[in-house]
Amino acid sequence: MIASLFIIGSEITKGIIGDKHSKMISNELTLLGIKVSRIAFFPDDISIEESIREEKEKSDIIIVTGGLGPTQDDLTRRAISGALNRPLSVDRDAEAWLRAKLKERATGSNLRQAELPEGFFMIDNPNGTAPGFWGEVGRSLIISLPGPPRELEPMLYSSVLPLIREKKGLGEAECDEYSSFLTPEAKLEDLFEEEDSDLSFGTRFQDYKISIYLSGLTKEKREEAIFDIRKKVGDYRIFEKDVEVGKMLFDVLKEKKKTIAFAESCTGGLLSSHFASIPGVSEVFMGSVVSYAYSVKEDVLKVSKETIERYGAVSRECAIEMARGVREKLGSDYAASVTGVAGPKSQEGHSVGHVVFGFSGDRGDVAAEVELGTFSRDAIRRRAVVASMLLMCAYINGDDTASIASSWKAL
Amino acid sequence: MIASLFIIGSEITKGIIGDKHSKMISNELTLLGIKVSRIAFFPDDISIEESIREEKEKSDIIIVTGGLGPTQDDLTRRAISGALNRPLSVDRDAEAWLRAKLKERATGSNLRQAELPEGFFMIDNPNGTAPGFWGEVGRSLIISLPGPPRELEPMLYSSVLPLIREKKGLGEAECDEYSSFLTPEAKLEDLFEEEDSDLSFGTRFQDYKISIYLSGLTKEKREEAIFDIRKKVGDYRIFEKDVEVGKMLFDVLKEKKKTIAFAESCTGGLLSSHFASIPGVSEVFMGSVVSYAYSVKEDVLKVSKETIERYGAVSRECAIEMARGVREKLGSDYAASVTGVAGPKSQEGHSVGHVVFGFSGDRGDVAAEVELGTFSRDAIRRRAVVASMLLMCAYINGDDTASIASSWKAL
Incomplete structure (x- = not known):
């Protein structure tokens, strides 16, 4: 089964905004076993008419997004009508739906949104005034949706995908x-x-x-x-299911009514800022110390000078003292620390991507080493943030942090 | 003048990766006064051949990206050759270029990358082994580029845009x-x-x-x-010109051989992590304290209990004490602090987006208040990071931080 997507919007063809729909829609269609043979972007004019005419012979499904608003002069509506020789006329369902939505704003130009190509049916748009519509012409199921993401997205999931499954006999996808x-x-x-x-x-x-x-x-x-x-x-x-690692850590802390603090070196504050982006996190998050300079590790986190001299700043010993130090300084129940080599250069004899994680709390102080791989500086920092939160969850759950980390493959 | 873009890649039509090229290329073409009439995505097969055949009658410029690697079976090369009836043959320039690049890896299948459609010319690819190529057929200038962004991007700016300007008589765009x-x-x-x-x-x-x-x-x-x-x-x-705010702050500190530290509340570590993402920053960046809990503001940063009780945590007084506190604690030359309401709820009687910035250093301790607007929590935090670094630059440069902040409009 073959599908084509036509995305209309001059802001996209001018490069002002990026396209947000094609990836989402083609991903969903691919999951239904449908091959997306073509994705095309068009400016806000009727050049799309010809493409629809051609494509209806080749595609089982054609989805057109954009160009349905009243200010855009009903571009898509006219193009589909023209391409298929299906004249536009007012659809009674769409008209009633629009009048209920628009109330006193239901004037001539707004009501033109109720005009559909002959033989087409409206698709409910819970977040806007432009209804979508669908119809079948030959082998093609043709679907037209409004462009704004907050209108299109719910329509895709609640109406369009079920419609495609029904019309194309795909059954409920497991x-x-x-x-x-x-x-x-x-x-x-x-x-x-x-x-x-x-x-x-x-x-x-x-x-x-x-x-x-x-x-x-x-x-x-x-x-x-x-x-x-x-x-x-x-x-x-x-x-x-769909889980976020920061949310997972937040939930386990909240459930246990415990607080946390972080000591960060190579991640430079990214662990804290990622965790702090969760709404309501102040309930469990005390704060953190970003110890970029050795002096901050020593003076603020109380890592001993000897530890740094003997084992280096990227070591199990330093990671443990950082975690213990920030937990004591900030008075939290748990603490996690990160120290490692984000690159671009290797450091203290460790290669890029070598990161050490420290954990401190009711189960004592432990460390875990992970080779996160030779990615970019930013990617290694993001990966270190994820690894730290996953292992902190393991620590709090009573699992063996170090052996989990050492079992990790395909990183 | 009209252009078409054809982007090839099954990973894009399957929705596995998003497209990164079309926005960049169409933006550049639009700036040259060229209208991008069509952007189309195709899977890795030769369905593109027909589209090139059609489009060459309509477009002044056709740019095709992707499908040039040796493993992809020379898809784009064959499609362009077929669409234009220009048989492929080994281009001597491209072959010499490839042999110099590949050395002992210059075998049969790799060398096929030196085959170009008749009458076409190679385009240098500094970051890869697949050369691009261009040629003129009728009114159309046809350009083919490899897909990987790190190969395509430098080719676009150093070869393709100058070529388009030259061939289409657009002169040097000012x-x-x-x-x-x-x-x-x-x-x-x-x-x-x-x-x-x-x-x-x-x-x-x-x-x-x-x-x-x-x-x-x-x-x-x-x-x-x-x-x-x-x-x-x-x-x-x-x-x-093209400047990054973090880099701007880094450069002024480096030039003056001074160090900096941050105290963050509502930004939760984002200011530090953004600054730390600049390579070489350890030269000027000592570290920071993320003081989410009041107790951390008091115990670590030495903000007085009275200040928080009397003025609140989102106040000029608190911002100044945070900046002074972190500068003393971490021993840096300068310090910046951020405290404010990132939302989603208002706080201490301040509306969402109200953020106070503190600055400490050789010019004494000052604060500046800014209404950053009712954006999302993440957006407000990003905007606060930018505002803090802009104002810190102003402070270091000897400008009046508070009056600059209060002059800001259209935020």
């Missing part, structure tokens, strides 16, 4: 979502390719995690595949 | 670049629209700044426009 941490996307793909080839999976890369969407085969087979991959990458790397 | 801080893109557009309408401008939104590209009219008129806009938004908001 899809499990997992959150994966610290495994690069290419390695995840390799790991899944080693599993059953009838398993289909998609990934979505986010700032601090990769979402995995698994479908195909049976639920049991899918769980087996995840079980295998978990064994290969180590514990605390893949979680069910 | 374009001035400015960096703008804290002004939202829509407000910048409004400000420029109030200026001479023959001025053409483009913006590029980056994480912590917006780049402005001004062209049209005379250099003098463009400078006048920037002068007017500077007057409207206040000092330390628009700078010539």
Whole structure:
């Protein structure tokens, strides 16, 4: 089954804004087993008409976004009507829906949004006044949606994907979502390719995690595949559903009514700022010390001069003293520390990506070393933030932090 | 003049990765006065061949990216050759270039990258082994570039844009670049629209700044426009050329051989982590204290209990004591502090976006208050980081921090 996406907006073709839809829509279609053969962007004019005419012979599904607002002169509506020779006329459902939405603003130009190509049906838009619409012409299911992301996104999930499944006989897609941490996307793909080839999976890369969407085969087979991959990458790397690592740490602290503080060296404040971005975090977060200079490690965190001279600042000993130091200084229940080599140069004989994590709390002071890989400075810092929070969760849950870290593979 | 972009990559049409090129390329073309009539994405197959055949009658410029690597079976090379009836043959320049690059790896399949469509010329690729190529067919200038951003980007700026200007007789585009801080893109557009309408401008939104590209009219008129806009938004908001605010602060500190420390409340470590992301920053950056809890402000930063009780934690008094406290504690020459309301709820009677900045150093302790606006929590924190660094630069330069902050408009 083949789909085409047409995205309309001069702001995109002029390079003023980036496109936000094509990745989301094509990801969802790919998960349904549909091949997106073409994504095309057009300025706000009717050059799209010809492309729709051509594509309706080739595509099973055509999705057009944008160009539906009243100020845009009903561009998409006219283009689809023209391409398919389906004249526009007022759709009674859409008109009633619009009048209820617009009330006294229901004037001529606004009401033109109720005009649909002959034989087409409206799609509810909970967040706007431009209804979407759909119709079938030959083999093609043609769907038109408004451009603003906050209108399009709910329409996609609550109306369009179910419609495509129904009209194309795809049934309810069984899809499990997992959150994966610290495994690069290419390695995840390799790991899944080693599993059953009838398993289909998609990934979505986010700032601090990769979402995995698994479908195909049976639920049991899918769980087996995840079980295998978990064994290969180590514990605390893949979680069910959509979870954020900072939120996970926040939740476990909140549940236990405990507080936390951080001591950061190579991450330079990124661990704190990521954790602080969670709303309500002040309930558990005391604060942190960013100890970039050795003198700050010694004077503020009370790391002994001897430790730094003997073992270096990137060492288990220093990480432990940093964690213990910030916990005592800030009076928190738990503390995590990070010290390592973010690059671009190696340091104290350690290669780029070598990071040491310290943890302090009711279970004593421990350290864990991880080789996070030769990524960019920013990427290593982000990876260190994720690793620190995952291992801190393990510590609080009573798991063996150091052995979990040493089991980590495919980083 | 009309251009089309064809972007090839199954990872994009499957929604696995987002497209990074189309916004950059179309922005540059728009600045040259060229209308981008079409941007299309294709999977890694030869479905693009037909589109090139059609488009060469309509477009003055066709840019194709991706599909040039040796593993991708020379997809783009074959598609362009087929679409234009220009058979592939080994280009002597490209072969010599490739042999010099590949040395002992110069084998059959690698050397196929030296095959170009008849009458086409190679484009140097400083960061990879796939050369780009260009040729003219009828009215169309056709350009093919490799997909990886770190290969494509330098090729675009050093070869492709000059080639387009030369072949299309656009002359050297007179374009001035400015960096703008804290002004939202829509407000910048409004400000420029109030200026001479023959001025053409483009913006590029980056994480912590917006780049402005001004062209049209005379250099003098463009400078006048920037002068007017500077007057409207206040000092330390628009700078010539491409500057980063963190780098600007780093440079002034390095030049004066001085060190800095930060005390952060609402920014939660983001100021430190942004500053620490600059390579070489350890030369000037001592560290910082993130004082989320009141107890940390009091115990670590020595903010007096009375100050917090009397003026609140979001006050000039508290900001000054935080800055002074961290400077003394960490032994730095300068210190900046940030305390404010990042939202989502108002706090201590201050509305969301109310942020107070403290500065401490050789010129005494001062504070500045700014209303950063009702943005999201993350956006307010990013804006506070930028404001803090701009004002710290002003302090170090001997300017009046508080009056600059109070002159800020269009935030």
